[in-house]
Amino acid sequence: MRAGAFAILLGLLLALGTGQRKPDASLLSTEKTLEGEDPDLSTSGFCRSVSSCRECILSHHSCAWCKQLNFTAAGETEGRRCARREELLARGCPSEELEEPRGQQEVLQDEPFSQGAQGDDTTQLAPQKVRVKLRLGETQRLRVRFRRVEGYPVDLYYLMDLSYSMKDDLERVRQLGHALLVQLQGVTRSVRIGFGSFVDKTVLPFVSTVPSKLQHPCPTRLEKCQPPFSFQHVLPLTDDASAFESKVEAQSVSGNLDSPEGGFDAILQAALCQEQIGWRNVSRLLVFTSDDTFHTAGDGKLGGIFMPSDGRCHLDANGFYSRSRDFDYPSVGQVAHVLSAANIQPIFAVTSTALPIYQELSKLIPKSAVGELREDSSNVVQLIMDAYNNLSSTVTMEHSQPPPGIHISYESQCGDSEARKDTGDQGQCNDVPINQTVSFWVKIRATSCLPGPHVLKLRALGFTEELSVELHTLCDCNCSDVQLQASHCSHGHGDLQCGVCRCAPGRVGRLCECSEAELSSPDLESGCRAPNGTGPLCSGKGVCQCGRCSCSGQSSGDLCECDNASCERHEGILCAGFGQCRCGVCHCDANHTGQACECSKDTSNCITSSGFCSGHGSCQCNQCQCLEGYYGATCDQCPGCKTPCEKHRDCAECGAFKTGPLASNCSLACAHINITVSPMPLLDDGWCKERTMDNQLLFFLVENEAEGRVVLRVRPRERVVDYTQTIVLGCTVGIVVVGLVLVLAYRLMVEIYDRREYNRFEKERRQLNWNQDDNPLYRSAITTTINPRFQKNDESLQ
Template structure:
């Protein structure tokens, strides 16, 4: 069992990665929403040869169609620029061509406040047409109101492996109790039933004929043959039918722990006609006491063909082609449930609860609950999960066309908005009955759509949706279009958006010359410097009809000026507050600086007292530049310093009136101050006006109770010389001196002690009155023993 659990966790990790890919890339169109925007939409507005290319180059670009707007030699591409720049160059507002996106609400039925049932309107607007200019964003407000009593279809999908034997007895009495509980929150509820075991191939199920007929351990108990998935009862509002059909069921058996639940979930989502799903809130209750097989496990049984994503129920409600197709992946199951707008509730036992909690994170709007060992709490579990799911409103979109991006902001109850990342979904939790929430859907196109696209927004778990017709505006609608216009040299070209398009063989800004005249030396002389040297048109244009037609940002009679070489501020030429001419920024009114970066206004520098920057700085570019020691937007804050008013204010108050924080200790705390009262009327205004007299006196103006003015003079304490350095050096010298004295005293005491001990030793040595070579207390370690039977060598032998 432990080994199988380890293998399952590994397979779940693999399927999780696959599911994320499957769920996030359901179609080639939706994959484009994560791509980077078109490179042409980055940066600032640049010149373009036509109005169409101009508005597609950048969302800030506009086109001036005024006749003769460009100067002599200036390229027609200079008609393209930012709105402010073109207006500053003299283009009339009515001659600006600047198409913008817009939106039209085609259908907006009011939300059904207080209504109940299936007919309530919960999502608005219902149909919108949005036209996008590439690079520009449009924001759509979608409103959702949670109505009471919304209809519910609940399909109970049960694991009938042998380990669920006790649970089946509980489920047989489930129908009536479940209907009663659901009818408390909705007037229309239907329930259905289906069951699953596992694929009927080795190693998932024993293929021994006797075991296929009766897979249970004992032959005396009722047991049905194993199967992958069986649809038992279509959705009905009759509790007796539910209990009768479930009562006919009996458990089955398989070999391994994981079950074939994914096959059952996929078929329940795909076979909508057989199950009988209505277009209402759809709940699928999945009960099991073990984990599940996923994509790839079928190879253990010789099954290599992936699931084809189609319904395969036969006339008996059995998943007939289970042995042919592999188990579906997590991503495939999540996508099928989302497409069918089904909200799964996983009611599982505690050992497998963590696995299903991880699975729920990969399936939008799903819930997980802990099932008791005998399923006795299943009704309460379903009701808790239903209340949680129905109070969570999740807005998502269908697949996006290439080049269109989407993002959401959710306003769930207050005025604030909660942002979601681009390509994500909007979500509000704990939404109450008859409560309205708002979703702000932001759309942006980075390229033109070849044809209109229908985008659908829907709240998961509910049947309503918002249909958005997406269009793009990619061309100018100039009203001056004229064939063979007199303006173009008496019909030698066609006029469109202020520019002449010459007929074949004609050239020039106004089609004023023919191609045959281009080789004339006289014409080229008008494109060179007076001395006749240098390249034609300074190498920055071409000579046409004896005049230079400059390219890019060049201008001048000989294209000698570069109108793109001016200073930039925050990446914008001339800061966006002027136009560049011959490398010099010509700023708009009230703007200064090399890049027009400075504003001539001083509104942001005026302090409350009327002065600029509180008297502690100067105003530059409408911002205060503070002197050293001061900071803040108005230089009104000082790091580590106090004004005289702040320093002596409390002493002035307690000395004059006996009030304030120092009133109880004024004589000691303000001994340095000499406070006097002067009842002479003073015209100055304010609590404190500091003035210095001989660097000693400060004046404080205080309003007394009678409404008059009192003049207080505070003489600060005379400040002596600063002896800080001397004190610090003295402390350090004293510490060093004391240390040296202690070291010398210690060494002296040790020397005296050693000399006394040596003297005492010498004295005792001289007092000794005996002297021996051997120690009288020494005892030898050798013992001599005589053998009484030992004979000397000179004794005669016997």
């Protein structure tokens, strides 16, 4: 039964185990990036045609709105005011008339770091308060610094398993208080310790409910033993070592039935009952010692307990967990959440048999440590100190639950280097020494508007300080030109806001120049048709309002005859992104050309040390167009072209030695080449080394190659000796000889062994002390048997 429960527990645990621009050295910086954008906000770099400034800035974080009066041309919709900043400036919108909200940060509180521990006023985290304004889709990068101070106060609560198997350990813990305080006082000026214990829920099948067993659960009646209990808070946190030792001295072991213990109940109550435990606002350590596994959520059903843990403190006046039989064990996730919310760092000191389980558990609980406890807990002080040093030198930055639509990630900059690493939804630096500053770049991005300001908390796990981030989202334009009943809007027939007229009820038109009753007037419609009166209104690309066309989409012109979205595209981008589409024609930027502005006038990619495109091509659109036979980004490769050595090899061979493929017409084929044979010249890297058809090496030097005349200097022929047959024959003979030697050696060893064994046999036979005649095995049969009946018959015959 225990093995089955342990397997179920292990399965639950494993299931639970299974959310650019280089910044300057300033405290805060802003980065606009498309990395990780919400797909709903991305418009592939283009802004939608919308009717208001608010809709414009919500469409994409790169969009701006031009509020200049009369900015749009005849027939253009007011939606053309929404575009990228560069496009609006190119179209003549003054920069001061652009409405383009940008995210920003403001430091509200930035106290300097403390030089040493100063109690509750210790400052290790900076800044302390920041206001951040976010535009949808734009990432703000907030730099948070942390610096460890020396002597930071510590509260340590010792939570011990008092089941019967921990009897030897209790004797050690009774002498623990003074040694532990002395060790901790070596690293901090203020330290307090407390004590609590646990066994298990007092219901079957966890604890025997036989009355005699409830009073004395230990195996023998002679042992000092206390009744079982779920959790008991024995000693609040204190700096009095003698009080710790006296309280622990009064403790005695208890007992239960099954192997797992009720440690999760104890951990939850120790974290929730902060007033009873006496936790200060300092580093909080909870040392959990046990020699076995633990019960988790769902196990309570075995004892008829179905109500989940309510996450509240239930200690009675005597310090006992009074509702242990009413609530189920907490889950791993609940324990992790409560410990993190209380800023408590658990240290699991367990024996070797339970160590793997707690190592898996530690992976699920932030800022926790695991150490192997000896069978009698003799190393518990050193184990606690090692775990404390490891935890205190690990700085983990986390944040409170953000509101919907806010996404947060971290980059950690540990040490003095500029190197940063992406650490996901937490920032972490390990092995941080005292007085060293580490930085965390918190990336905050909004994908939806917040209804109001939201305060986000950031903190380093295990430390009490927090950074308060006041979040705002920029979801509206801050236009300062609002005029009610503006004269610009047909003398008061509308309100002017962000350069656009918002007409009063019953008025229409870009300037509110006519009433709705006039819309169907034939006289007004005539202004929306071609001069010959044929064709649809506004070329079918807009609506006729007050005798003028209001074009839809990217159309423009008096009659919407121009389509500003029908220009050539390059790689799916209108005018390649390097020009403006006007009435179907791309008007390219100064450094681009082509029908789709796809061709850059820059030639930097074509320049090589040998000139443009290595002299084997032309530069078009900043890319090399290579001659036939050449390829590569700069036309520097030509697999079909012969090297000088290959080109002159046949002429060198026929001119010097009258051999080779050109031997029959060498004088004609190589008339432009002057060949001389130099006796044994010194060879260097300039000499050509080519192999002829009859497997001989040919050395020659191209001394001059100009104006179609070539001068070759050839070295006398050297025949290459082929040692292949010799090597093969030598290897074969060598293998045969080695094989024969091995066979002869083997036969010789066998012969020597046989002779040695025979000589030993002969020697033993000669040393025998007994005679063969005395051995019954060698004695002949000497018994004579006479048949009496046969003898009588013989006498009668006589």
